[in-house]
Amino acid sequence: MSSAQFVQYLISGITSGSIYALVGLGFTIIYAVTKIINFAQGEFVMLGGLVSFTLIYRAGIPLVPALFLSILIAAAVGAAMYLLAIRPPKKASVVSLIIITIGVAIFVRGIAGQVLTKEFISLPYFSSEQPIPFLGAHIDTQALWIIGTMVVVTIILHLFLTYTMVGKALKACAINPVASSLVGINPKTMALIAFVLAAAIGGIGGVVFAPLTFMSYQGGIMLGLKGFVAAAIGGFKSPLAAVFGGLLLGIVETFVVAANWGPFTSDYKDAIALVVLLFILLVRSGRLAEEERAG
């Protein structure tokens, strides 16, 4: 392939990768703090897109405030989800918690379809629709927005976790809930914060990529699964790992397409992402066992 093509593939990969990364971040934050795999994560993204669409085209609110408002709404939904569905059950197992999050996902999806819209929606580009030439390839301005947002969110999150009081508390809670509760950190509050954060990040994601990749009330499922794979590749450990997982996933996908193995390539690329996931899980399994013994 020509160098221009190569660059194009890379850009394309990084773009979708950033999307997966943003979803993956949400998975990671919630998992780290609560050990819950939140399968409703994709729905926050969907909400971000659909709510801002509704606000702009139905309520006639100008773009920028609409975007922020919809991010807030997504965050609120996240809070509600935790308070109404995740906190109440007393001795809920891994399985029942997973089912709860899926139940919430189905619920949110249904409501969105009924209340917001069943159409596919797209938002206006944030800036010019004219692509920018770059090393013989072309970059969509919105793609830059997506990548940029992903980077900024990651940095802010990182700073938040390392330098703010709350952030440190979250980290402590993720590493050892028992100990942190002894030093007066309330795990439940931390869990709430985690859900709000994850939901907000999901909302942000939805808002930035609705212009480029259209969204419908059913769009959350597959995005969620991709983000889940990204987070799992990252080991549900650190935000940075999740971002790495997302980018890896996106880039692998595009280059599998570039390699073009016959008519089913696009299916193969999904399969390959999952194979990568399994491989990493199994490789890691040894260390996981050790961790369990230590703990």
Add this chain to the structure above:
Amino acid sequence: MRNYFKYAVVLVLVIALLALGGIGCSTKEEGGATPTPAATPYKVGALFASSGFNSTLGQTQKPTVEMMVDQINKAGGINGHPLDVIIYDTKSDTATATTLANKLIEEGVVAIIGPTSTGESMAVKTITAQANVALVSCAAGSVIVEPAGNNTWTFTTPQLDYVAIDRIYMYLQEQNITKIALLTDTAGFGAAGRKWLVNQTMLSKYGLTIVPDGDQTYGTSDVDMQAQLTKISGTAAQAIVCWGTNPGPAIVARNMRTLGMTIPLFCSHGIAFKSFIDTAGTAANGVIFCAGKLPIVDQLPDTDPQKALLEKYKTDFEARYGEGTANTFGGHAYDALMMVVDALKAVGPDKAKIRDYIENNIVNWPGTGGVYNMSPLNHNGLPSDAKQAMILVKIVDSKWTWLQD
């Protein structure tokens, strides 16, 4: 204490379930608005993919039928009998579709319209055939009705998939295009299209070849198709044929603009939605797709046998559900129900007679999809000559314009 609370919840839930059942029954008894309560309603079944991954196609079909039922019953029903259409959502799931088909049969419907997709129709047709209930499908897969000999009880209203492709290939030849690239959705609709797109006899009939690396696919969940398009842009392809439903083709249109690709993009009737233009924006301009006449009804000559009916359907539907909501897929449901209604008018609620009527008496019968001529050997009824069956639509400054040739 908590325990008792828990039991209370259990109790409430159980009661709730029973209540649901109750509500269900009551709503069912109400049925449709009945002009002459004395007359027993004619029960017709309908299966549509109102949710799930086929809902992009199915979402206008349920509203269409609901609208028609109101109109018919307001006008006094069928020979004084109110029309009661029981509509169920298959959730795009073949298994659910079969369960619901059986359910409809057990509820005593005289005919079933739908389902939306080829897969669901294939799953349902054996059941309906066995129960001797006519099935008028709304899916384009030719396998549903061909060979007609083995599908006595099954009909379908949309233009068959290969006809649509025939139409596009025909046009490509007229434009002296010989090298094409494909970009198809791996899910049902796109995959079904691809089967015919790569069909050699099809290609050679119009002197077309698919360029090496020109047979690309995308997943329904894909957020970006630049990789596939970059691949194609490296080939000698003179045009891209994209087969799928939203949002795929819209993303393709936008990505093509991003990559500065100027070769024409041809799409299926799977994009004959307002939402395609809304989502793809200016990138939609120049896109050509084949469809029934509904999108460009306003441009039809008054002599066109379908015009009056198309206009009525469009205006009625959009008056009820909003500007630009009507589309050809709702039209398929319209035709399907209309055939059954005509049959009921003529022969009453007799399953076998209804089938016979549709097979033999739907002749020179204008519908939204075209002018139907059903026969024992043709259970689709639309002309196999693509030029008559379908038209080409070009999107010019975000409007559908009839591409006459």
Add this chain to the structure above:
Amino acid sequence: MLARLKSSWSYLAIAALVVALILAPFHWFLGQYTTLMIVIGIYTIVTVGLCLLMGYTGQVSLGQAAFFGMGAYISAILTTTYGVNPWLAMLAAAIMTGAFAYIIGSPIFRLKGNYLAMATLGLGLIIWILFKQLNQSFGEPDGISGIPYLSIGGFVFNSSFRRYFLVWAFCLVILLISQNIVRSRTGRALRAIHGSEAASESIGINVNQFKVKILVLSAVYASIAGSLFAHHVRYVGAQPFDFLASVKLVVMAVIGGLASIWGAIFGAGTTHILSDELLLRFGDWDVVIYGLILVIVMIFMPEGLFVKLKEVFERLRLRYRQRGTEP
């Protein structure tokens, strides 16, 4: 004493159930629900396997629909493309699916809890993608049609009335087999693994081997159910075997109380009666309500609706008996 009384009660219940099941499909009883009950029977078979795996052995599987689908697809392909006898195909499917489960078993069970859930989820999705390819190569783009009916000699299972009895015969046999297993040395070993893997090893239970064995068993159940499904619907597409299908199966198992064989019927039953019958009345809102009920059940009854109801019943009976024995 109590134990004997309990078991005698449960036998009574089972007897009643069987009678009800035999009478159900007649038009004067529940005839109009025959197909619904066939589907319930098929899903019960899968759910029992999942209960053995999750409820008794404590191993999560978010990919069970894959085994279900393998049964369906192998049966479909062998009977349509290669004209194999349906029963042979069903057997072949069971063997192949079991073998597959055996191969993936030992690596996958190096994982626990959430990680096991993720891995099974991933595997399920990969198989699901494979199914879509099989459609392309063996049938129409979105499924395989023309699957023959099952038949014994001249007797063809070509009506839902007949298939009902076929499916439920399979279902009851499998339920009994499973109950025997649960009430045996093997069953104790499985529950021991759930209780404490360390302690199990210490008393000589080969934990990994048992995990793999039970996975294989559940896979075989699912495969058989899949074959029955294929010959019932006579059309196989990828849709009924996707990720959400796996979730649906887990939901059935959980509602049925996970660690309870007969709960499986209840789980499969409630879920389908809800989604295929009651919720239909709510039109487009059905999914919303389904999601809501799912969450509520999980919050208040993490151990499942069935177990809860049984508890209530037990308490009432005990209270009654105490009153009876008081002088």
Add this chain to the structure above:
Amino acid sequence: MSGSVILETKGLTKAFGGLVAVDKVDLSIEAGKITAIIGPNGAGKTTLFNLITGVYPVSSGQIYFQGGLLNNVPAHKRASMGIVRTFQQVHLFGNMTVLENVMSGRHPRSSYGFLEAALRLPKARREEEAISLNAIKYLNLVGLGTHAEQDALSLPLGQQKLLAIARAMATEPRLILLDEPGAGLNTLEKRQLSDLIRNIREMGISVILVEHDMPLVMGLAEWVIVLDSGQKIAEGTAAQVQKDQKVIAAYLGEDVE
């Protein structure tokens, strides 16, 4: 039996990363005796148990059971060879009744599998009968016969520990390792416990116990081995060990309970 060695370790070592939990320990446990392993917290007592029962692979050194090398025998096989253990944090099977817990202890002494179980073949029925009879026998041994039908976790801690021992005994071991059986028991329960342990010894089964409760140890043990930070610092009769300077030093390191 008495006099012969049932368990022997040579230079037994276990390291977790940098930390050496068990350091070149040579043991030789006499058959048919009650041996106690004591030592301050973190002395490596439990790790030693985990090595003997095969929970961890050994880093270096050998373990011999009745003369045979044990190093590479998988954990679950060791039970059928006659080594069984109880746990500090009891580890009962919460999802079973008291009786079922003990019945599961019969696992290595019965053999029927899935097929026999599924079809209830005669073999299965026969073995089940034997299993439950034996189980009741061992339940009575620890005096829980009357609680057979209760849920295991509904028992008070003391009885839970007895149940754990019954479950272990059901495997018909030659050597039983008890990890802090006395912890959390009241004086009465402790007396019952020591009676039970003597009982077990009378049945010709060798006992190794890790225990913090000195009076209990001194009352029971015929031989005491002292570990400190992974190394064996002394062994002998209770009386000898108590006088040993190294031992006193080790314990003065932390406050003796």
